[in-house]
Amino acid sequence: MAIAAGSTTRLWTLVAKEFWRKTRRRLRAGPVYRWRYSGRTPERVLIAPPDLRLADPQIALEIYYGRYPLSGHLVETGGKSPFQIAVPNPGWQKALHGFRWLRHMRAAGTELAAANARALVSDWITIHGSQISGVAWEPGTTAKRVIAWLQHSSVVL
Incomplete structure (x- = not known):
C-alpha cells in the first residue's frame, strides 16, 4: 500500500x-x-548613442560593390547577400553579423549608402531573424549588432 x-x-x-x-x-x-x-511601433529612435570609432566613406563604396573588408579579411560576394555566403573565417563572420560596419555607411552620407544599409539589414532579418543559432546569435555578436543598429538608426530606419 x-x-x-x-x-x-x-x-x-x-x-x-x-x-x-x-x-x-x-x-x-x-x-x-x-x-x-x-x-x-516607434518610427525612429529619439536619442541614438554616438559612435566614437572612426569611419571611412570609401569602405561604404566597397560594400556597395560587394567587397566586404572586415576583420582583416576581404570577401567578394559577387552580387549575393553577404549573409548567404559561407566564409570559413569566424572573425569575418562575427564582424559581418555585428554590423559595426554601418558607421562607414553613415559616414558616406549619401542616400545610396543609406538604401544599401537598409537593404543589408533587411537581408539579415530575412535570413537570420527567425533562426536563433550560429555566429549571428552569439551573445557578443548580438550585443554589437543591437548597439550598431541603435547608433546608426538614422541610416537604417
Whole structure:
C-alpha cells in the first residue's frame, strides 16, 4: 500500500506540472499576452548613442560593390547577400553579423549608402531573424549588432 501511495503522489505531481505548463502556454498565446506588446511601433529612435570609432566613406563604396573588408579579411560576394555566403573565417563572420560596419555607411552620407544599409539589414532579418543559432546569435555578436543598429538608426530606419 505504501508503494501505491507514493506512486499516486508522484502521479498527481506530474499531472499538476503538466497542467501548469499548458496553462502558461495558453496564457502566452492568448489575447492578454498579445495586448501587453501591442501598440504603435516607434518610427525612429529619439536619442541614438554616438559612435566614437572612426569611419571611412570609401569602405561604404566597397560594400556597395560587394567587397566586404572586415576583420582583416576581404570577401567578394559577387552580387549575393553577404549573409548567404559561407566564409570559413569566424572573425569575418562575427564582424559581418555585428554590423559595426554601418558607421562607414553613415559616414558616406549619401542616400545610396543609406538604401544599401537598409537593404543589408533587411537581408539579415530575412535570413537570420527567425533562426536563433550560429555566429549571428552569439551573445557578443548580438550585443554589437543591437548597439550598431541603435547608433546608426538614422541610416537604417
